[in-house]
Amino acid sequence: MHEITKDFRFDAAHTLIREIAAEGSRRIHGHSYRAQVALRGSVDPTSGMVADMGLVEQLVEGARETLDHRFLDEINDLGPATMENLASWIWRKVKPECPQLVRVTVFRDSAGESCSYWGE
Numbered sequence: 001m002h003e004i005t006k007d008f009r010f011d012a013a014h015t016l017i018r019e020i021a022a023e024g025s026r027r028i029h030g031h032s033y034r035a036q037v038a039l040r041g042s043v044d045p046t047s048g049m050v051a052d053m054g055l056v057e058q059l060v061e062g063a064r065e066t067l068d069h070r071f072l073d074e075i076n077d078l079g080p081a082t083m084e085n086l087a088s089w090i091w092r093k094v095k096p097e098c099p100q101l102v103r104v105t106v107f108r109d110s111a112g113e114s115c116s117y118w119g120e
């Protein structure tokens, strides 16, 4: 069993209702995000690959396009735009086309933060 990963980046704005730093979080502000999808599987003896990275890139492009340079509060099926909800949202977009998906991680590198989702 091998695991391969692919990162993609997006910049987006949001608001957040929270107890700590409440006022600043409620105002529209932005973050640079990095997301990583991980696929597990056996290596195909002919291709030498778990899955072609070109295919993985195509699979995540739709999600990236929907998130990049957007106001995340306007994405109906996201909920509060936390890293947690972004990770499960990306999962829901990619998993149907990619059964080998085992994890989605969303990073906010500038803050040293991340959240991983492995499905339910």
Ligand SMILES: Nc1nc2c(c(=O)[nH]1)N=C([C@H](O)[C@H](O)COP(=O)(O)OP(=O)(O)OP(=O)(O)O)CN2
Binding pocket: 016, 018, 021, 025, 030, 031, 032, 081, 082, 083, 084, 108, 110, 111
């Ligand atoms: N469990 C989570 N906690 C928090 C999340 C989250 O996604 N999951 N997100 C936030 C906010 O996005 C908030 O805006 C972060 O604010 P703060 O911690 O004050 O950090 P900065 O705005 O300074 O972050 P920079 O990325 O460095 O601008 C809070 N909690």
Ligand SMILES: [Zn+2]
Binding pocket: 014, 016, 025, 029, 030, 031
């Ligand atoms: Zn924020």
